[in-house]
Amino acid sequence: MQVLKFGGSSVANAVNINKVVGIVQEALKKDRTVVVVSALGGVTDLLLQSGALAAAGDEQYKNVLQVIEQRHLEAVKALIPVAKQSSVLSWMKQRCNEIEDICNGVFLLGELSARTKDRIAAFGELMSSHLIAARMNEHGAVWKDSRELILTDSNYSNAAVVRDVTDHAIQQYFASVNDQLFVVPGFIASNAERQTTTLGRGGSDYTAAIFAAALDAGLLEIWTDVSGMMTADPRLVPHAKALPHISYQEAMELSHFGAKVIYPPTIQPVMKKNIPVWVKNTFDPDAYGTLIEREVMLNGNHIRGIASINKITLLSLEGGGMVGIPGFSKRLFEALASEQINVILITQSSSEHSICVGIEDALAEKAKQVIDDTFRFEIQSGKVDPLVVEKDLAVVALVGDNMKSHPGVSGKMFGAMGRNGVNVRAIAQGSSERNITSVVAASDVRKAINVLHEEFFETTYKQVNLFLAGTGNVGGKLIAQLQQQQKYLQENLRLQLRVIGMANSRKMLFKEEGIDLANWKEALEAGEPMSLQQFVDQARARNLRNSVFVDVTANGEVATVYDQLLSKSISVVACNKVACSSSFEYYRKLKDLAREFNASFLFETNVGAGLPVIGTLNDLKRTGDVVNRIEAVLSGTLNFVFNNYNGEKPFAEVVKQAQDEGYTEPDPRLDLSGTDVMRKIMILARESGEQLEMEDISNESFMPASCMEGSVADFYKEMANQEAHFKALYAKAAKEGKKLKFVASYDNGRAAVGLQHIGPEHNLYHLYGKDNVVLFYTNRYPDQPMVIKGAGAGAEVTASGVFADILRAAH
Ligand SMILES: NC(=O)C1=CN([C@@H]2O[C@H](COP(=O)(O)OP(=O)(O)OC[C@H]3O[C@@H](n4cnc5c(N)ncnc54)[C@H](O)[C@@H]3O)[C@@H](O)[C@H]2O)C=CC1
Ligand SMILES: N[C@@H](CC=O)C(=O)O
16 A cells, blocks of 8 residues: 655646646556545635635635636546536535535624634645546546544644544555545544544645555655755755655654645654655656655765744743742743643753743744743742743754764854854754754844855855955956856865955945856946945845955945944955054954954955965964064055166156056055055054054155145146156165165064165165065064065955955855
8 A cells, every 4th residue: 555645736737637647647556545635736725715704704705715616617627528527517516615605604603713714624625636536537546535534633723633543444444445546635634523623734744644654555655846855945045955865753853843845743653654755746756855764874964954944932031030949941831831832942051040942923922921921920029030032033953863972063053153143042952962953033044054054065165255345456357366266166175256246436236146257347337326335234134154245445435344244244355455554443343353253354465465474474473473573665566666767767657657557556646655555564563463553653755745735647747847856866875876665664563664775785675576575573583584575566466365365264
């Protein structure tokens, strides 16, 4: 004997029912078969709706009944040969009249009892099963009303089956007939008074399990519209994987926690009899689906799936008066039970100072009232605080038989969530160690499940979601490098970098599946007008795991939003130097936020572009070294200018060349004034542990003050006017056989920048093109400094430094 159950979507219309017929025909070749069917998809809702409308005195119920009748009559006409249609049509018509009569009564009384509701709801399965039996008449199908076989109590809408009587009735009936194929309605049963009852929404699965268990079936097949159970809800996790094999216990845990593929009570009866349950897809019958059995082979992973339940409220009862007093929790649970409030999760700290339970959001008010009433005396006398109710939460659970006795699973789970800023509000784990349950904000569910899926299942790659501000010189090169490396990173580092948001000063663009970097310019141009706050809000609201905000602007305002991002665990990578060279307080705050919210705040390119200056300094510090002195040339622009200026070509033209080659700041006056170098030496001093501000740094500027007045065009014009000044600077140094270098120094708490004459004996003398050099004098490098030298400006090298920071943030 085998039992096949088909859900509402599988029998939603004539086309689908014909697919079902094909599947049953094949099955019939193997064994005697019981087919359990749900109502035509959506019909149960329509039936309940008509009852509710009638009870509310709304005559619209007649229209809803018409829709129901129409759907069934049409299905009969499409499925049953014309010669045999009339008896089936007339049977359907009679049932529809019965529903109408009941609803008319409800309308007149203005009352819908639980009993009547079950009577109305039952017609869905009655009519679908009758229709399908008629369709399979040619295959010898026998229609049997399950209400004659399944006995329940009178708890309408969620009746409990009286198993021994039911088993006996089913066994007797099937022993008394010789037919091979039976079609029975799921979901419905009857009580001792022969009144119709129902087994709860999803109860057709349960009906099938009851038949399978009573008949000692060899197999129970649950045919639905998905190809089995998955590692996570595929609507939330695009990379969710099918689970070909899973144990009864795991299936129950996953189903309880929201994987709606199978109705949870279904497992119990078949598990007792060791009957395998095969979840299959009606619309893809060749797909393997999920086979649920007692013993399932290890799949190398300690967890089988991730499940969630939304709309959870946490109730917390706290108070010193609870400690050491037996009976508090008993009273709490009795109070909830008295109002039929189901408890989804319980946690109690060993201090006994608080008990916390999770229930459905919809029951929160009722729960608050009954608990506050129950503990009124204790609350008034201050022994217990009034109940704390926190709504809009969700449960996220890891499920797997193999978690048992494997240390590290919960560490991995909470570590991954913590790194992504998912705050865990409560935790529960039973001693079966089959599930670890956490409660998180409803708004974090999607992120939490994806983070966990990536951590436990996605050996293929890790997704990193970028929000990129700035598409100029450096930004443009960065985008090109990201595009060029996408494939390599996916294949070699298992990283999938996606640019989800992109902005320049005029436009912004978002694409959850990632912006196509081959056509970003056109796409961004067609984007929406840029609003910095909206860009930040989007990055926060999307709440994607492994999010990184990349600031490739030179903009002060952009630098002010880092705190909003870090506090949402979004890492920040910046080549913009404004944040790190603003007040020490803000710089410190950003570092603290990054630590607090497990995010990265990386700005390697703030000094020396792509050179490993800040990283090296941090390595020295982390390993216990102390930086005593720094001597450096930190301006690519100024080094280029002084390397290329000898009084022949005008100074202004050399500066322009530096700008055209992409070495200067967007505003070149920042380079020429020495401000850019001040920022850099201050950042190095701060990273060395010094609390410096810009005012603390002396700057011996070589620029005539007149050059710094007006616009950038005025700046160039005035530099041309001041050519004699620059010639004199050059000539003086050349006369001494020296070179002009704009040098930055930090020495035991003091920092300075300025133009110096550097002789051939000096460490800074042999420095060409746009190079930078940094000399670290430390406790471990007291005489011969640690030297970092190389190209210190240019869009390509800067972009690669930003890229490297992104990869560091990703890890
Ligand atoms: N060029 C170099 O060698 C190095 C540059 N840097 C830094 O790189 C940064 C970028 O420099 P470039 O690419 O040369 O500048 P750029 O002027 O070519 O590009 C700046 C980009 O930022 C965008 N932007 C400006 N304000 C914005 C806002 N409020 N919101 C969104 N986008 C905005 C602009 O539209 C433009 O796309 C600067 O902070 C610079 O200090 C750092 C190290 C070396
Ligand atoms: N404008 C800067 C670029 C890097 O920060 C420089 O010239 O060094």
